[in-house]
Amino acid sequence: MILTVDLQSDSAAPTDTSELxxxxxxxxxxxxxxxxxxxxxxxxxxxxxxxxxxxxxxxxxxxATMAATPETVLGAMQRLVDVIGELRSPHSGWSADLPQTPENLFPYVTEEAYDLLDALQQQSIQPTPHATDAxxxxxxxxxxxxxxxxxxxxxxxxxxxxxxxxxxxxxxxxxxxxxxxxxxxxxxxxxxxxxxxxxxxxxxxxxxxxxxxxxxxxxxxxxxxxxxxxxxxxxxxxxxxxxxxxxxxxxxxxxxxxxxxxxxxxxxxxxxxxxxxxxxxxxxxxxxxxxxxxxxxxxxxxxxxxATPDEQTDSPESEPPVPSSSTNSLKPLIQFTDTNWSSQYSAIVNQQHLDAILTHLQTSRTHDAVHLSPTSSIADVVEAGLIITNQLHQSSTLASRNIPHQIWGLSQLNLRLLWCVSRGAHEIMQLMAGIAAQVLQPTQSWQTGTLRLAVNLKLQTPELDWQLDLVTGRTSPVNSQFLAEDAIAQSHQTQWCQHPTLVQRLTHQVMHDIQHATPEIQLLLDGTDINLQQGDEPWQPGTLQLITGFEFVPDRPAV
Incomplete structure (x- = not known):
């Protein structure tokens, strides 16, 4: 239970302790x-x-300065991890009495392990600035x-x-x-x-x-x-x-x-x-x-x-209604239908996460860590594969980003995409919330108001054309008017435009940091095919696309 502390009194509530x-x-x-x-x-x-x-x-x-992981090494490790993952499947036939240790796994991953060792030996891994998830x-x-x-x-x-x-x-x-x-x-x-x-x-x-x-x-x-x-x-x-x-x-x-x-x-x-x-x-x-x-x-x-996770996620009853500004108050469900797009999306997420883990193993300096280098033993390679498979399986970050392979309620998808976009940089989160700024647009005078990075989800089917604001959850005009790229913005609330800055440069900075943290978002910006269902109506084919741009709401009309 949370106890209220009276800041005017001379006492404060005690706290429990635990070993972490x-x-x-x-x-x-x-x-x-x-x-x-x-x-x-x-x-x-x-x-x-x-x-x-x-x-x-x-x-x-x-x-730390990270080591760039060669694509051949990354691909070989992915194949090793995939095989280990298949062996963990309940349908693999692996005996429940046999622990999955590197020694027990080796006969089943021999080809993949030697491919990875060969890739390590053929590559010269040089320390270079490297864009991992950090x-x-x-x-x-x-x-x-x-x-x-x-x-x-x-x-x-x-x-x-x-x-x-x-x-x-x-x-x-x-x-x-x-x-x-x-x-x-x-x-x-x-x-x-x-x-x-x-x-x-x-x-x-x-x-x-x-x-x-x-x-x-x-x-x-x-x-x-x-x-x-x-x-x-x-x-x-x-x-x-x-x-x-x-x-x-x-x-x-x-x-x-x-x-x-x-x-x-x-x-x-x-x-x-x-x-x-x-x-x-x-x-x-x-x-x-x-x-x-x-x-x-x-x-x-x-x-x-x-109930199964799919039942919990897919149930329309768990889904809040479409914002009241929409003409349709039903609760839509969304399913990604382009299998090639979904596979590419997951591959980007998995590869970046695998890259970060593999880079850490390569650059480790402790004596008891598993080292992956051109001089690694085959036992080290299999053990590293097992460690990486465990970390990928346990990673809630990876699970949070892999969105294509389930049915989503619209508001649930909005919140998940909002998290994916905002994790790119603290400044992105600030801009999405809105900051006090001064803006100078061509042919206009300086204006003070609120500058905001709008991230909209555009949904189209034969019967509807929606554009939902991820931050407000409300529908917005399909043809939203964003600031022109040659407009100037300045704000003391973010480091990105402490001085007069082109909106074009702000946009580039946003996309740069999103690409570093969540490169899969580019696929959503390009758009993909979906099915959409409202209530008990049949599924309708359609498209989904993220649209971003800077909005400016002046405190008073321009003179």
């Missing part, structure tokens, strides 16, 4: 640690002063010498949310059923609580990054969690869920690892001296029960969780 851990990014293994949920706020906790605090960014590890846009924020808590907070939240769609959902809060030790099941909202904590001999505080208030008590690590969103098939243990989330965040966005392990820094609060100490991210779960829940509601939820 961090990822060793050299070995890619989970290391048990003493990372604890946020400590209680001090008696004179001053949220306003903390938000105005200035931090010196020191000892923040920048993303995009340059992520690291740019950390290149400044100083930043305020006000600026750091939204960047951290974005960097965490980009790790997977499920992590973003958990940050926002999901409906669950909870059974805490010695208590009955309760229904309520579960939220991933993320705190920024600072510890020094003279100053200690922990700030909830979402509420910007003192941290609240965390859910017991032994609590049982049942949720069709998080785990449709079986209950989760709270402590294990937090560990899984932390692993996912660090693998998807390695630049956050120093914040998880702790950064030695100095900060300056208003009306105080410089303080040296440890700045660290803390993770926990908060639960707010719904009033009037009972065991029967838990039984109902558990019964509903027995």
């Amino acid at each position: 851990g961090v990822i060793d990014m050299q070995t890619d293994s989970f290391v048990e640690g003493s990372l604890q949920p946020a400590v209680p706020a001090p008696p004179l906790f001053n949220a306003a002063a903390i938000r105005q605090t200035l931090i010196q960014l020191v000892d923040v590890a920048q993303p 995009t340059p846009a992520i690291a740019q924020f950390l290149q400044q010498d100083y930043c305020s808590i006000t600026d750091l907070t939204p960047w951290l939240l974005w960097a965490i949310a980009r790790s997977s769609y499920e992590v973003m959902q958990l940050m926002e809060g999901v409906e669950v059923q909870i059974a805490q030790p010695d208590q009955e099941w309760q229904t309520g909202i579960l939220r991933l609580a993320i705190a920024l904590q600072f510890d020094s001999p003279d100053l200690n505080w922990a700030l909830d990054l979402v509420t910007l208030q003192p941290c609240q008590p965390h859910l017991s690590p032994d609590a049982q969690i049942q949720s069709t969103t998080l785990s449709p098939s079986s209950p989760l243990v709270a402590g294990e869920l937090v560990q899984q989330v932390m692993q996912q965040i660090q693998r998807a966005t390695p630049v956050l690892c120093p914040f998880v392990t702790g950064i030695q820094t100095t900060l300056l609060m208003p009306q105080d001296d410089w303080q040296a100490g440890l700045l660290q991210l803390q993770f926990g779960l908060e639960f707010m029960p719904t009033v009037g829940t009972s065991k029967s509601s838990q039984d109902t939820a558990l019964n509903s969780s027995s």
Whole structure:
């Protein structure tokens, strides 16, 4: 239960603690640690002063120079991973009593393993700047010498949310059923609580990054969690869920690892001296029960969780209506029908994710890690294939991005695409939300207003022509008027146009960062074939396409 802290009083609520851990990014293994949920706020906790605090960014590890993975190596590894994946299939005939170790797998992957070893031996892998999923846009924020808590907070939240769609959902809060030790099941909202904590001999505080208030008590690590969103098939243990989330965040966005392990820094609060100490991210779960829940509601939820994922996703009843501005209030379902397009989409996602994992193995410097290099042994190759297969199978980032192979409710698809686009850069998220800006358009005077990156989903069938705004969820005119590329924009709310900047350059920057983080989005910008169903009506063939452009809403009409 979340307790309210009275900021006017001299006390703050206590917090529970649990043993968590961090990822060793050299070995890619989970290391048990003493990372604890946020400590209680001090008696004179001053949220306003903390938000105005200035931090010196020191000892923040920048993303390492990565080694470019040759296409022949990448292709050979993909074939090895595919075979291992097939052997894991329930229909492969693999004995349940025989563990899938590198030694046991070798007779079945001999050809693929030697192909990969041959590719490694024929290629000269040179360290070069390499565009993996850790995009340059992520690291740019950390290149400044100083930043305020006000600026750091939204960047951290974005960097965490980009790790997977499920992590973003958990940050926002999901409906669950909870059974805490010695208590009955309760229904309520579960939220991933993320705190920024600072510890020094003279100053200690922990700030909830979402509420910007003192941290609240965390859910017991032994609590049982049942949720069709998080785990449709079986209950989760709270402590294990937090560990899984932390692993996912660090693998998807390695630049956050120093914040998880702790950064030695100095900060300056208003009306105080410089303080040296440890700045660290803390993770926990908060639960707010719904009033009037009972065991029967838990039984109902558990019964509903027995439905298959396809039934849960495809059910029109789970889908909110089309925005009221549409002339049709039915709840459409969308199915991607171009198999070649879908295969290409998945291949792009899988290859980028595989590239990031393989690059890490190639550049590892620890003695106990699996090394992939021209001098690797065949045993190392098979073991690396098994490790990569495990990571691909467990990656919620990969699952979040692979969208073509299921039926989607329209609003669910909108939210998933919104996440895919916004993970490219924090500035993209800012622009999608809208920023205060000045704009000079040809033949017009300077105007002040709101500049926004519009991302619209255009749907066409023989009977309809829709264009839905992913951010607002509302229909927009089919022929939306975007700013001309030769217009000038300036805003102090984003680094991308601190000075007068051509809209054409802004557009190029957006597409550049999207291509680094989610290159598969280009296929959606090109468009693809779909089937669309409204209610009980027959499926209709149609097309789907993402359309982007900059919109400007002036505070007052141009003179």
